Amino acid sequence: MRDLYEADTPEAHRFRYVLLGFDLLTVLFIVVTSFLPRTDLVEWLDVLFGLVILTDFLVRLAISRRPLRDLLHPATWADIAAIVSFLAPLVGEGAGFLRVLRTVRLLHTYQLLARLRVDSPWFRRNEEVILASVHLSVFVFVMTGIVYETQHATNPAIANYADALYFTVTALTTTGFGDITLPGTSGRLISVVIMILGVTLFFNLARALLQPTKVRFTCPSCGLMRHDPDAVHCKACGVLLNIPDEGQRF
Numbered sequence: 191m192r193d194l195y196e197a198d199t200p201e202a203h204r205f206r207y208v209l210l211g212f213d214l215l216t217v218l219f220i221v222v223t224s225f226l227p228r229t230d231l232v233e234w235l236d237v238l239f240g241l242v243i244l245t246d247f248l249v250r251l252a253i254s255r256r257p258l259r260d261l262l263h264p265a266t267w268a269d270i271a272a273i274v275s276f277l278a279p280l281v282g283e284g285a286g287f288l289r290v291l292r293t294v295r296l297l298h299t300y301q302l303l304a305r306l307r308v309d310s311p312w313f314r315r316n317e318e319v320i321l322a323s324v325h326l327s328v329f330v331f332v333m334t335g336i337v338y339e340t341q342h343a344t345n346p347a348i349a350n351y352a353d354a355l356y357f358t359v360t361a362l363t364t365t366g367f368g369d370i371t372l373p374g375t376s377g378r379l380i381s382v383v384i385m386i387l388g389v390t391l392f393f394n395l396a397r398a399l400l401q402p403t404k405v406r407f408t409c410p411s412c413g414l415m416r417h418d419p420d421a422v423h424c425k426a427c428g429v430l431l432n433i434p435d436e437g438q439r440f
Contacts (some may be wrong), residue, residue, distance in 0.1 A: 192253040196301065203305050210302070212242070217331065225350060240276030247273060294328050297321065307406070315403065322395040329391050333384050334358045340380065341372060362388030407433045 194205045216239055223232050247269050254260045297303065297320075306313045313320065338354035341347075347370040348354050357370045361384040372381055404416040411429040424431055 191249050195250065195253060198301065202301070206299075206302050206305070209246070210297075216243075221351065225352070236276045240273055243269065243276065244273050294324055297324060314405070317406070318398040318401075318404075319395070322391070322398040326388075326391045326395050329388060330355070330358055330362065333362075333380070333388070337372070337380060337384075340376065345373065345377075347371070358384055358388075361385055362392060364389065405433060407431065 193199065194202050196202070219235065219239065223235075226232060247266075251257055251260065260266055297306075303317075307317070334351060334355045337358055338348060338351050341354070342349065348357070353370065357372070360367055360370075361381050364385055372378065403419060405419050405421075406415055407417055408415050409417075409424040409427065409429060409431065412424060412427040414424055414426045417425065417431065417433060419433075421431055421433065423429065
C-alpha cells in the first residue's frame with residue numbers, strides 16, 4: 191500500500207489519479223444530492239462513500255512514518271469530519287463539503303504535482319491558475335456547507351445549498367444584495383470570514399490570471415525557480431539556462 195500511495199511507478203501514478211477522481215466524484219455527489227430528498231438510496235450511497243473514505247484514511251494512517259504528527263494535521267481533521275458526515279447523516283451533510291479539502295492535499299503532494307507537470311503541458315502552463323482556482327473553489331464549497339448547516343434550520347432564507355452558495359458568493363464579492371443575511375453574532379462572524387478570506391483568495395486568482403506566464407525550472411547556480419518561457423539566462427545570476435522546450439510558444 192505504501193508503494194501505491196508514495197512510489198514513483200506507473201501503477202502508483204494511476205492509483206493516485208483514481209483517488210483524485212474519487213475526490214471530485216464525492217464533491218459532485220454532495221452538490222447533486224443536496225437538491226434531492228433523502229431516500230434510502232442516498233443514505234446507502236452516503237454510507238458507501240463514508241466507508242471508502244474511512245478505508246483510505248486508515249490506510250494513510252497505517253503507512254504513515256509519523257502517524258501522530260499526521261493525526262494532528264488540519265487536513266486529517268477535515269477527513270474525520272467528512273467521514274462522520276457520511277456515516278452519521280444526523281450530524282449534517284454540510285460537513286461533507288470539507289471532503290473537497292482532500293483534493294487540495296492530493297494536488298499539493300509532491301508525487302502528484304510532479305506527475306501532472308510531466309503528463310500535462312497544459313498543467314505546466316497554467317499551474318498557478320489551476321491551484322489558485324482550486325483554493326478558491328475549496329473555500330466557496332466549505333463556506334457554503336457551513337452557511338447551510340448553521341442556518342437552514344432557523345433561517346427561512348437559506349432553504350438549500352443553492353441559497354447558501356448564493357449568499358457565500360455575494361458576500362465573497364462584497365456585493366451584498368441584502369436579500370439574504372445571517373442573523374446573530376455567529377452569522378455576522380461567518381460573513382466576516384467569507385469577506386476577508388474570500389476576497390484574498392479571489393485576488394490571488396486574479397493575480398495568477400493576469401501575471402506574465404512563467405515556467406518552473408530550478409537555476410543550477412542560484413536556485414531561482416520561475417523564469418520567462420523564452421529565458422536563455424537566469425534573471426537573478428545570469429547563468430546559462432537549459433529550460434526544456436516542447437516547441438510551443440506562449
